[in-house]
Amino acid sequence: MTYKSLADHCGISSKMASLYEKFPDDYQPTETTVDKISSALAFPKDFFYQDSIEELEFETVAFRSLKTLRAAQKNAATGAGRIGILLNDYFERKFNLPHSNIPDYGGFPPEEVALLIRAEWNLGDKSISNLINLLEAYGVRVFSLSENAQEVDAFSFWKGGIPFVFLNTKKTPERSRFDCAHELGHLLMHRYSENKGNDIEKEADRFASAFLMPESSIRVNVPRFITANEIIKVKSRWRVSAMALTYRLKALDHLTEWQYRNLIIELSKMGYRSNEPIGIEREKSTLLENLLTELSKNRVYIVDIARELRLPVDEISSLLFKFSVVSSSSATIKKTQNTASFSKPQLYIV
Structure with a gap:
């Protein structure tokens, strides 16, 4: 406003x-x-x-698609970030959460960083089934973006030694997944960078592409001469969009310029330019789900969290991947997405 x-x-x-x-x-x-x-x-x-909420300086935040954002959109996003910090502080008081294990690879080429972090996390060249869960296991706090910040694709920042990522869940699941990898690139490569321009955005894109689609895996699983239909078929191996896979093949010289252009034209005609007609299931935060499940066992629900933090229920729910609850006396947490159970009072991700 x-x-x-x-x-x-x-x-x-x-x-x-x-x-x-x-x-x-x-x-x-x-x-x-x-x-x-x-x-x-x-x-x-x-x-x-209440006491003033801790500031989140715009200069410390890495925004996706920074050039297209208006000041009001940036302010809405950083406002969501500040509330995310409050929520994390609340959860930190209740649980032992994973410690941050995000190395500093500032100054390294993005493709090399992708190889280094895959080695650090023992991923080899295998596909990543749930990127949000992977980041959470290594101490990244991942939140969804609220309704009033939907023009923002994603953003990330460090606060008190803790890395945060905020994702727009209105995009396709493939796009949101790539955005998540993009923000991981910022956390790994640009923690101390004063440059917030287009160059680091390109570096984060290169990292995301190499991290999600390792070259060795691409070489083995994608034929040299590939059709648009085959692109659509094999993209599910890496859980990426058809366009992202096509761009990656071009970057690896796996396609000629002629092949690349024709594939882009054909995929666009098939609706893959801005959508993903045959898509994947959206990833969600298992960590946040588990936290809420544990709290519910002590009859603490989102409305109770909102009351303690003096915030609107909808504001909190929108940051928690739309988990919602009817009332604090409810016997179960109602969710808009599928859930999984977890039962440890001291919560760790393994």
């Missing part, structure tokens, strides 16, 4: 709305105005009286 929009909802001037936010010690709204602000923003009134 802009200051003007908020001011119109609350019957105050946009200047006062700005002063309330920027200088809370000097300019404090009346109780009636706070009620109106709470109603306009759909946030609990108590939220505005």
